[in-house]
Amino acid sequence: MRGGTENTLGIVGTGRAAGLAAHRLDEMQDRVRRMRDRLYEGIMRIAPGAMLNGHPEKRLPNTLNVTLPGIRGESLVLALDAQGIFFSSGSACKSGSPESSHVLLAMGLSEEEAHCALRFSLGIENTDEHIEKTLRMLGEVINTSVNNVRFVSCR
Secondary structure, eight states, X not given: OOTTOSOHHHHHHHHHHHHHHHHHHHHIIIIIHHHHHHHHHHHHHHOTTOEEOSOSSSSOTTEEEEEOTTBOHHHHHHHHHTTTOOOEESOGGGTTOSSOOHHHXXXXXXXXXXXXXXXXXXXXXXXXXXXXXXXXXXXXXXXXSHHHHBOOOOO
């Protein structure tokens, strides 16, 4: 091994990131988990037929994946993006593909349910106000733009 071939900046950056992550782990486990759960409960009030994708307890504290039956995920993403609310449709493994997420299909979701899935990722910078705004705007879009966001099956 020759001197200078090590990615010194990458090594230092990774060490710093690991230190910050360890320092903020409790905050992620507690505060962010509570925000995620409030978001889920609010979505269930807005769309009572919504279903959680994944285990109710054994999951990441910052991630929420739900299916809103009959409501096209991509359409909600576009509608709320214009309001400054950013989230994704499908799953992380689907990113950029028009196909249904193979992960959601493997979890037992139908093609339609997978296309109606939404993924919210929260972080320590998020606030209760972010959750309230997201729920308010989501409710408005679902209730006022219902014809624009209904699921249209792919052919």
